[in-house]
Amino acid sequence: xxSIYNFSAGPAVLPQAVLKRAQAExxxxxxxxxxxxxxxxxxxDFLSILAxxxxxxxxxxxxxxxxxxLFLQGGAVAENVMIPMNLLNGKSADYAITGSWSKRSVxxxxxxxxxxxxxxxxxxxxxxxxxDWMLSEDAAxxxxxxxxxxxxxxxxxxxxxxxVPIVADMSSHILSKPVDVSKYGVIYAGAQKNIGPxxxxxxxxxxxxxxxxxxxxxCVFHWKQQAENDSMVNTPPTYGIYMAGLVFxxxxxxxxxxxxxxxxIAKAALIYxxxxxxDFYINEVAEQNRSRMNVPFSLKDEVFNAAFLADxxxxxxxxxxxxxxxxxxxxxxxxxxxxxxVQALVDYMKLFExxx
Amino acid sequence: xxSIYNFSAGPAVLPQAVLKRAQAExxxxxxxxxxxxxxxxxxxDFLSILAxxxxxxxxxxxxxxxxxxLFLQGGAVAENVMIPMNLLNGKSADYAITGSWSKRSVxxxxxxxxxxxxxxxxxxxxxxxxxDWMLSEDAAxxxxxxxxxxxxxxxxxxxxxxxVPIVADMSSHILSKPVDVSKYGVIYAGAQKNIGPxxxxxxxxxxxxxxxxxxxxxCVFHWKQQAENDSMVNTPPTYGIYMAGLVFxxxxxxxxxxxxxxxxIAKAALIYxxxxxxDFYINEVAEQNRSRMNVPFSLKDEVFNAAFLADxxxxxxxxxxxxxxxxxxxxxxxxxxxxxxVQALVDYMKLFExxx
Numbered sequence: 001x002x003s004i005y006n007f008s009a010g011p012a013v014l015p016q017a018v019l020k021r022a023q024a025e026x027x028x029x030x031x032x033x034x035x036x037x038x039x040x041x042x043x044x045d046f047l048s049i050l051a052x053x054x055x056x057x058x059x060x061x062x063x064x065x066x067x068x069x070l071f072l073q074g075g076a077v078a079e080n081v082m083i084p085m086n087l088l089n090g091k092s093a094d095y096a097i098t099g100s101w102s103k104r105s106v107x108x109x110x111x112x113x114x115x116x117x118x119x120x121x122x123x124x125x126x127x128x129x130x131x132d133w134m135l136s137e138d139a140a141x142x143x144x145x146x147x148x149x150x151x152x153x154x155x156x157x158x159x160x161x162x163x164v165p166i167v168a169d170m171s172s173h174i175l176s177k178p179v180d181v182s183k184y185g186v187i188y189a190g191a192q193k194n195i196g197p198x199x200x201x202x203x204x205x206x207x208x209x210x211x212x213x214x215x216x217x218x219c220v221f222h223w224k225q226q227a228e229n230d231s232m233v234n235t236p237p238t239y240g241i242y243m244a245g246l247v248f249x250x251x252x253x254x255x256x257x258x259x260x261x262x263x264x265i266a267k268a269a270l271i272y273x274x275x276x277x278x279d280f281y282i283n284e285v286a287e288q289n290r291s292r293m294n295v296p297f298s299l300k301d302e303v304f305n306a307a308f309l310a311d312x313x314x315x316x317x318x319x320x321x322x323x324x325x326x327x328x329x330x331x332x333x334x335x336x337x338x339x340x341x342v343q344a345l346v347d348y349m350k351l352f353e354x355x356x
Numbered sequence: 357x358x359s360i361y362n363f364s365a366g367p368a369v370l371p372q373a374v375l376k377r378a379q380a381e382x383x384x385x386x387x388x389x390x391x392x393x394x395x396x397x398x399x400x401d402f403l404s405i406l407a408x409x410x411x412x413x414x415x416x417x418x419x420x421x422x423x424x425x426l427f428l429q430g431g432a433v434a435e436n437v438m439i440p441m442n443l444l445n446g447k448s449a450d451y452a453i454t455g456s457w458s459k460r461s462v463x464x465x466x467x468x469x470x471x472x473x474x475x476x477x478x479x480x481x482x483x484x485x486x487x488d489w490m491l492s493e494d495a496a497x498x499x500x501x502x503x504x505x506x507x508x509x510x511x512x513x514x515x516x517x518x519x520v521p522i523v524a525d526m527s528s529h530i531l532s533k534p535v536d537v538s539k540y541g542v543i544y545a546g547a548q549k550n551i552g553p554x555x556x557x558x559x560x561x562x563x564x565x566x567x568x569x570x571x572x573x574x575c576v577f578h579w580k581q582q583a584e585n586d587s588m589v590n591t592p593p594t595y596g597i598y599m600a601g602l603v604f605x606x607x608x609x610x611x612x613x614x615x616x617x618x619x620x621i622a623k624a625a626l627i628y629x630x631x632x633x634x635d636f637y638i639n640e641v642a643e644q645n646r647s648r649m650n651v652p653f654s655l656k657d658e659v660f661n662a663a664f665l666a667d668x669x670x671x672x673x674x675x676x677x678x679x680x681x682x683x684x685x686x687x688x689x690x691x692x693x694x695x696x697x698v699q700a701l702v703d704y705m706k707l708f709e710x711x712x
Binding site for chain 2: 006022038073218221237319
């Protein structure tokens with residue numbers, strides 16, 4: 001095997017230990033004689049996998065008993081449609097735009113119902129001061145994206161939303177640190193960044209919010225129906241759930257998200273400190289909103305972009321190209337990225353700086 | 357490993373050769389140093405996997421150039437919602453009910469628009485004579501389920517629908533035999549029976565039908581937008597697509613679906629002939645509509661059901677329990693089930709009959 005570090009923003013690097021276990025169990029899960037992919041979702045083997053995945057996920061985030069956990073398909077983009085279907089209930093909702101993903105959430109939700117944009121950063125390099133947010137007292141919910149994957153902008157706190165439930169897209173930093181779930185009405189996350197393979201979306205929803213779905217919401221998109229059927233209104237993405245469960249076990253074995261957070265702080269400091277020490281590389285995100293997971297940066301002289309990426313690949317540093325919409329570079333350093341990978345990247349960045 | 361045969365209706369048995377290859381490539385796909393699960397869906401490695409999967413699928417079913425192939429999430433149940441969103445176009449649609457799944461398709465579609473039930477079998481043991489179908493000349497489409505997984509009812513022909521496009525749910529028998537795609541407007545199939553893991557749904561759609569979507573169709577459910585974006589309006593279920601691609605390669609190596617069809621005919625004959633030779637086991641499906649993929653059967657004396665299933669497990673014959681809604685037994689004998697597996701089942705059925 002080529003020795004590499006994979007900085008993809010998602011689908012993204014998974015723990016080697018998890019992949020090795022999936023490899024070992026591929027043809028025969030726990031003596032069942034079957035691959036997890038071949039199991040009926042209603043059989044006792046898969047039901048035990050699902051139950052353990054949910055229990056471990058609840059333990060990792062200390063999810064209170066009055067929240068349901070759903071394992072759905074469609075990723076965060078489909079969830080952007082399901083949120084207003086399940087929550088608007090004839091009212092309108094508040095949305096904050098702090099980057100490409102929250103902007104897209106607004107676009108998707110506007111096809112379903114009435115949406116107010118209550119805060120907007122320009123450019124996408126900071127979270128607007130909460131004091132300036134124009135919140136509606138009677139909004140069905142307030143939607144935020146607490147970590148913007150494309151722009152590398154992470155919330156460093158929460159707005160005071162009164163009794164309005166906060167709905168948070170945490171796709172790209174869920175499980176990177178402890179979260180007080182009780183401060184949110186809904187947390188959702190596409191799996192393909194910090195959880196597992198693409199094709200799975202986790203939704204954490206407070207019980208009382210299950211009563212607000214529009215009557216025309218199709219059953220597969222209807223949170224209450226999914227909650228009442230253990231996410232099996234339709235066949236769930238069974239293998240993705242199994243892989244997510246292996247990642248949860250790996251996180252618990254490492255000591256949980258409080259331990260992982262310390263590693264993530266160290267990894268982020270390593271690369272941001274280096275970027276700040278030179279004018280060869282630039283990250284323009286406000287210091288308090290710099291994402292620990294996604295580090296976009298540009299070269300002072302963009303003429304070197306292609307050379308930077310090509311040489312990086314030769315050093316085994318892969319998928320560093322920035323998102324199509326912003327260009328430049330982006331290093332995604334999720335839970336599964338070891339400190340050694342970030343060190344290798346910084347070493348390479350220094351080397352490239354010296355030779356250019 | 358325990359030596360078993362897995363008769364699950366879905367998620368279902370996969371070819372051992374495919375699972376072994378996925379196992380070998382789990383940590384390092386073709387020297388990339390990455391698992392397929394870790395690859396950006398927009399990177400050249402995954403794009404090559406997607407392109408090959410589509411090309412092989414097109415080759416297997418001889419899909420004409422004026423049809424698009426989409427790789428979507430949500431399975432057939434979500435597709436039941438997307439079909440009217442994409443095709444109704446202010447009109448109504450005709451639906452035939454020939455089993456549990458087509459009945460459910462009607463229920464899902466009625467939440468979206470105007471649906472006419474034009475044929476209905478009672479009980480679900482046959483396909484009503486096409487001459488009796490009350491087709492509408494101006495229907496947006498005619499929906500059928502060409503193989504009913506729960507009831508084991510398979511179409512042995514197609515109704516003459518005039519210019520009305522036929523939309524067919526082929527989830528549980530796609531790739532089991534050659535199909536003249538040009539006779540259909542849309543063919544769709546959840547992957548978890550004859551294609552790969554759960555969480556992927558393939559849609560084959562004729563180009564001209566991409567122009568009929570309702571203006572409010574969300575982008576992830578919008579076939580035309582998915583077609584224009586190579587199924588990447590949102591992150592596709594990348595690992596499921598990879599696994600489907602391996603299954604397609606396996607089918608091509610075996611000689612394609614015409615060869616597979618002969619094996620399926622032999623497998624189905626083996627079990628149906630035995631059932632017909634005794635009154636201990638019963639299958640009530642009309643002979644011309646007996647599914648080659650899903651063989652439901654009941655014991656003459658249902659008091660033995662639990663013993664039959666428990667003893668079957670001891671013989672390594674797994675997941676034979678019938679669907680919750682119909683009870684009894686069901687043997688799903690998809691492409692990946694070898695003739696030896698069906699022979700083992702029939703041998704066991706004979707043994708059980710003798711001892712009871």
